Amino acid sequence: MKQKLLLTLAVSGLCLSASAQQVKFTEYDLDNGLHVILHQDKTAPVVAVSVMYHVGSKDEDPKRTGFAHFFEHLLFEGSENMKRGDFMKLVSSNGGQNNANTSQDRTFYFETFPSNQLELGLWLESERMLHPKIDEVGVKIQNEVVKEEKRMRIDNSPYSKFAENIFSHLFEGHPYSWQPIGSMEHLDAAKLDEFLAFFKKYYAPNNAVLTIAGDIDVAKTKTLVAKYFNEIPKGVPVVKPSFTLKPVNKQIVDTVYDANIQIPAIFAAYRVPGMKSRDNKVLEMISTLLSGGGSSRLSTKMVDDKKTALQVSAFNYTLEDYGAYITLALPNNNTPLNDLLADIDAEVLRVQTDLISESEFKKLQNQFENGFVSANSKMIGVAENLANGYTFQNKNTNSINEELKEIQSISREEIRDVARKYLKKDGRVVLYYLPKK
The missing domain is CATH 3.30.830.10 (Metalloenzyme, LuxS/M16 peptidase-like)
Structure with missing residues (x-):
């Protein structure tokens, strides 16, 4: 049976010609x-x-x-x-x-x-x-x-x-x-x-x-x-503690055994900035470039052309203080996990080395515009995005309307430089996820 991970970054590849509508509040x-x-x-x-x-x-x-x-x-x-x-x-x-x-x-x-x-x-x-x-x-x-x-x-x-x-x-x-x-x-x-x-x-x-x-x-x-x-009493102000983490200066390798799977998987994860960072938005664009849809770089290379992977993905697990940038793959035809990791690393290196093409860049911008519209197509989506802006963007509720503009201001050079800055082999966790017999 083909088993799939549920945690993937789903960004539609449809192209919109109209500008995304502003959310008034x-x-x-x-x-x-x-x-x-x-x-x-x-x-x-x-x-x-x-x-x-x-x-x-x-x-x-x-x-x-x-x-x-x-x-x-x-x-x-x-x-x-x-x-x-x-x-x-x-x-x-x-x-x-x-x-x-x-x-x-x-x-x-x-x-x-x-x-x-x-x-x-x-x-x-x-x-x-x-x-x-x-x-x-x-x-x-x-x-x-x-x-x-x-x-x-x-x-x-x-x-x-x-x-x-x-x-x-x-x-x-x-x-x-x-x-x-x-x-x-x-x-x-x-x-x-x-x-x-x-x-x-x-x-x-x-x-x-x-x-x-x-x-x-x-x-x-x-x-x-x-x-x-109005009648609900005010509480004592909540003071959030700050945490300073030591940098990850070497590759950490671990293995997990899972009795619920038959197909193994390989993960590589990098510590990256949290929600407030502009680099966080750039990393989301890199995720979409690598695995946002069937025509993305990783899917085309590993699923369609080489047929070495059943599924391959890259996504930015965004949190308030930090984030985790995670790549993963499930093998097809008993492909060794290290071969899958090597193919993913090669595509990451390509982003770090060469500017993406103008056509890929335009496609990314269209994907994010469509994603913005989709995220605000239901009232509960609008409500959550407004609350997120106030809670996590320095009380800037209007960040719901600024996010797309910020995405559109990201350059091809910035995509390359952010990939170089954070997606380093000597600062990541590699996880071999294996069936437990």
Whole structure:
């Protein structure tokens, strides 16, 4: 059976001739520090309500990993004014959908509703923030839920431990060295008081962004936001610690055995700058050049021409403090893993040595323009991108409109120079991912 990795950089190769449309928004702060962003779009009677908390696995005690992801689940338990299990029932019974996700840097909760249910969405998120149900019963229930998720997504899923093994080397000395799913032993050992303290510290309005996007009346929405969120008390300011990592000055080689796979894989990962860096955008362009679609350099060379790889990819795993630039390949016809790595390295060296052609450069710009439009085609996408800008780009919400312009300002020479700067063999982790017999 052909097994594929799910973690790939998916950037469409369609060409757009029109300029990407600007995203208009209104933003302001409540007295309790909650930052509010409103985006009006009346093209469809839909509204997205979201809250992004600036807390992820990076903020955890090394002896209590998994807390941020655990709260992604725990805060659906209900509240003082909502019975346990009613949160999702209220959403679905009123025509909505909801979900949440956690990364190393933030936790994102959202609902999409018919626009006449905006007030319900605001009430639900205010209940989550003001007085959620955090008790022994809920902790026990969600502990089992998280364990089952870990069994499905990590323990019994093919290739699922590559990030865990790469990051432990690449980010040694930083909280990025563990994954958001965390340790089940840590969660089992935690007391209720520890969960309550974690909530009080990180889930306050002054550590959050409320973003509402869709078919709204801005003035009425401001009134509703004040109605449901003004009473929530401000928390103690969150001070983020800084971490200085030692440079990776030699190639680190490791091997992982996975009983869930039949086809091996080879990974090479490099530590690169975080979200705020312009170089991060350049690395995204390099990823697209190498593996963004069937006509990309790696796919053409290794999948189509030489037929040595079933799948090959390069992607920029972007985080707030740092990032990981990762290349990978799965062999076809029993091709040795070192041959795959050599072919990938040859294409990386080509980027480092020669300027990409004008036609490739134009294609990249078209791909990123199309990606911008696609990312903002749904209201929840707009909401998340607006929140990301404020949270991770020095409170610059308008970065949603500046990103494409920044991408278009990147030169061919910059692509070559950034590849030279970061994609060095003596500063990477090589991971052999092998079937376990």
